[in-house]
Amino acid sequence: MASNISPQAHIDPAARIGEGCTIYPFTYIEGDVVIGDDCTIYPFASVMAGTRMGTGNIVHQGTVLGALPQDFEFRGNNTE
Numbered sequence: 156m157a158s159n160i161s162p163q164a165h166i167d168p169a170a171r172i173g174e175g176c177t178i179y180p181f182t183y184i185e186g187d188v189v190i191g192d193d194c195t196i197y198p199f200a201s202v203m204a205g206t207r208m209g210t211g212n213i214v215h216q217g218t219v220l221g222a223l224p225q226d227f228e229f230r231g232n233n234t235e
Contacts, residue, residue, distance in 0.1 A: 156174050156175040157174070157175075158172055158173070158174060158175060158176040158177070158178065159176070159177045159178070160172070160176070160177075160178045161178060161179055161180040161181075161182070163180035163181060164178045164179065164180060164181065164182040164183075164184070165182070165183050165184065166178070166182075166184040167184060167185050167186035167188070168186070169186030169187060170184045170185065170186055170187075170188040170189075170190070170202075171188070171189045171190065172184075172190050173190055173191045173192035173193070173194065173210070174192045174193070175192050175193040176190060176192070176193065176194045176195070176196070177194075177195045177196070178195075178196045179196060179197050179198040180198055181198045181199050182196050182197075182198060182199070182200050182201075182202075183200070183201045183202070184196075184201075184202045185202065185203050185204040185221075186204060187204040187205055188202050188203070188204060188205075188206045188207075188208075188221070189206070189207045189208065190202070190206075190208045190212075191208050191209045191210040191211070191212065192210045192211075193210055193211045194208055194210070194211065194212045194213070194214070195212075195213045195214070196214040197213075197214060197215050197216045197218075198216055199216050199217050200214045200215070200216065200217065200218045200219070200220070201218070201219045201220070201222070202214070202220045202221060203219070203220060203221035203222050204221060205221050205233075206220045206221035208220075
C-alpha cells in the first residue's frame with residue numbers, strides 16, 4: 156500500500172517513510188528519521204533527526220518530535 160504524502164510537505168530524502176502513511180501539507184521531516192507503517196502526521200508537525208516511530212502512530216498538528224530536550228540538566232548527549 157503506497158503512502159499518501161502531500162507535495163507541500165518537506166521531507167529530507169534520507170528519511171525513511173513506511174507503507175500506508177499519510178503526511179499532510181506543511182509537515183517538516185529531517186534526515187535520519189524512520190517512520191513506521193500506517194502512521195499519520197498532521198499539518199505543521201516537525202519530526203527531527205534521530206526520531207524512530209513504530210507502526211500506527213498519529214502525530215497531531217504543531218507537534219515537534221526529536222528536538223533538543225527542554226531540560227536544564229541536558230548537556231548535549233544523544234537522546235534517541
